[in-house]
Amino acid sequence: MDNPETHPVQDTTEQKIFEAAHEVFTQKGMDGAKMQEIADRAGINKALLHYYYRSKEKLYEMVARAIINKAMPAIRQVIESELPLEEKIRRFIGTYIDIISQNPYIPLFIISEINKHPERFFDAILPATLPRPEVFFRQVEEEIAAGKIRYIKPQHLIVNIVSMCAFPFIGKPMIRILLGMGPGELRIFLEERKYEVTTFILASLRPE
Amino acid sequence: MDNPETHPVQDTTEQKIFEAAHEVFTQKGMDGAKMQEIADRAGINKALLHYYYRSKEKLYEMVARAIINKAMPAIRQVIESELPLEEKIRRFIGTYIDIISQNPYIPLFIISEINKHPERFFDAILPATLPRPEVFFRQVEEEIAAGKIRYIKPQHLIVNIVSMCAFPFIGKPMIRILLGMGPGELRIFLEERKYEVTTFILASLRPE
DNA sequence: ATTTTTTTTAACCACTTAGTTAAACCTTAC
DNA sequence: GTAAGGTTTAACTAAGTGGTTAAAAAAAAT
Numbered sequence: 001m002d003n004p005e006t007h008p009v010q011d012t013t014e015q016k017i018f019e020a021a022h023e024v025f026t027q028k029g030m031d032g033a034k035m036q037e038i039a040d041r042a043g044i045n046k047a048l049l050h051y052y053y054r055s056k057e058k059l060y061e062m063v064a065r066a067i068i069n070k071a072m073p074a075i076r077q078v079i080e081s082e083l084p085l086e087e088k089i090r091r092f093i094g095t096y097i098d099i100i101s102q103n104p105y106i107p108l109f110i111i112s113e114i115n116k117h118p119e120r121f122f123d124a125i126l127p128a129t130l131p132r133p134e135v136f137f138r139q140v141e142e143e144i145a146a147g148k149i150r151y152i153k154p155q156h157l158i159v160n161i162v163s164m165c166a167f168p169f170i171g172k173p174m175i176r177i178l179l180g181m182g183p184g185e186l187r188i189f190l191e192e193r194k195y196e197v198t199t200f201i202l203a204s205l206r207p208e
Numbered sequence: 209m210d211n212p213e214t215h216p217v218q219d220t221t222e223q224k225i226f227e228a229a230h231e232v233f234t235q236k237g238m239d240g241a242k243m244q245e246i247a248d249r250a251g252i253n254k255a256l257l258h259y260y261y262r263s264k265e266k267l268y269e270m271v272a273r274a275i276i277n278k279a280m281p282a283i284r285q286v287i288e289s290e291l292p293l294e295e296k297i298r299r300f301i302g303t304y305i306d307i308i309s310q311n312p313y314i315p316l317f318i319i320s321e322i323n324k325h326p327e328r329f330f331d332a333i334l335p336a337t338l339p340r341p342e343v344f345f346r347q348v349e350e351e352i353a354a355g356k357i358r359y360i361k362p363q364h365l366i367v368n369i370v371s372m373c374a375f376p377f378i379g380k381p382m383i384r385i386l387l388g389m390g391p392g393e394l395r396i397f398l399e400e401r402k403y404e405v406t407t408f409i410l411a412s413l414r415p416e
Numbered sequence: 417a418t419t420t421t422t423t424t425t426a427a428c429c430a431c432t433t434a435g436t437t438a439a440a441c442c443t444t445a446c
Numbered sequence: 447g448t449a450a451g452g453t454t455t456a457a458c459t460a461a462g463t464g465g466t467t468a469a470a471a472a473a474a475a476t
Contacts (some may be wrong), residue, residue: 204412
């Protein structure tokens with residue numbers, strides 16, 4: 001049991017570099033990130049970066065992949081499941097806000113880097129992880145046909161849901177100023193949104 | 209009348225530089241933008257940049273200010289007006305989506321640059337232009353008290369509205385992939401949202 | 417012990433960056 | 447004309463940039 005080779009966060013140099021890179025890339029983006037700063041934060045020499053990770057590009061790509069793999073699968077699982085629609089919406093919002101609360105940098109990182117290098121993402125990083133919305137669309141249509149919810153185009157519904165979940169994290173600093181909140185109040189506000197967004201959406205879907 | 213000094217888009221060097229800087233800064237952000245590229249796009253020598261605009265920082269700041277002044281005032285006017293709540297919501301969504309459709313880069317530019325240099329924005333650029341939500345909040349509370357809409361915290365309502373308007377522009381490339389749309393389809397989709405978002409919100413606010 | 421392999425380092429390279437300089441080029445005024 | 451002003455340029459600088467190299471230090475294998 002006291003074997004030092006068990007794996008609770010084995011703090012190898014390679015990992016320290018990766019963690020430092022993760023910090024710097026998420027805070028400053030590909031362009032703003034400097035290899036020297038990553039080296040400094042990892043407490044090592046700059047040449048070591050290139051020993052473990054051939055190039056900035058490669059290092060960046062691994063960080064990006066890790067970030068996407070942290071967020072996408074859980075969300076994808078919910079949206080592609082066969083849960084009844086209302087339960088699915090509840091779960092989706094809860095899962096999404098939980099995950100992002102723990103890694104608030106994720107949405108802005110993904111979005112701004114997609115905007116600067118679309119090819120890289122769609123060719124290399126995202127391919128299999130992107131959720132398929134077909135099941136969700138079919139469910140919405142069925143519930144409309146059954147008179148359980150009012151008519152709505154499922155594409156707009158899903159964009160509305162994702163918007164309300166993701167945007168507050170993306171626009172955090174602006175919202176803080178707009179609503180005059182401190183960091184603590186904002187955390188509570190975002191936590192509240194799990195309930196508020198769910199209520200808002202289900203209320204909107206009530207049949208006429 | 210044939211006076212060359214009338215002002216329909218007088219294409220002075222200074223302006224050409226500013227336009228080029230505008231393009232480059234909005235596409236690549238402060239870090240990604242290079243003075244050389246701005247000079248090239250303006251069709252002039254790099255030294256001219258520093259003749260007209262002292263530094264990259266200064267040039268950036270002017271571009272940023274121009275962008276904010278293009279978006280904020282109209283939005284602010286609507287939200288601070290005394291229009292009845294429902295009409296205000298309709299106008300807000302229409303105005304927002306119209307403005308952003310014509311300048312789709314605005315939300316992501318503002319947000320990602322705020323996240324990288326919060327001081328700059330809140331100290332120097334935004335100060336007076338940020339909308340005051342108090343009037344809106346009071347209206348929401350009044351309508352709730354009068355039983356015209358269901359109970360909702362006005363802070364969440366306003367964040368919901370802004371989210372649904374802004375996010376689709378910010379996440380455009382991801383939405384395109386997610387929903388399998390071409391550029392044309394996406395344009396139509398975003399135009400549709402003026403109606404769809406309005407309907408969605410008013411439906412949600414219907415009293416029980 | 418001594419080879420061999422993996423880690424780590426300091427010093428360096430070629431290139432790009434924002435920003436400067438000093439001289440030439442225009443206009444326009446006198 | 448020519449003097450004065452603003453405008454434009456090519457050539458440069460100093461400080462980064464990502465990335466390499468060759469050799470030392472440490473660990474592992476024999």
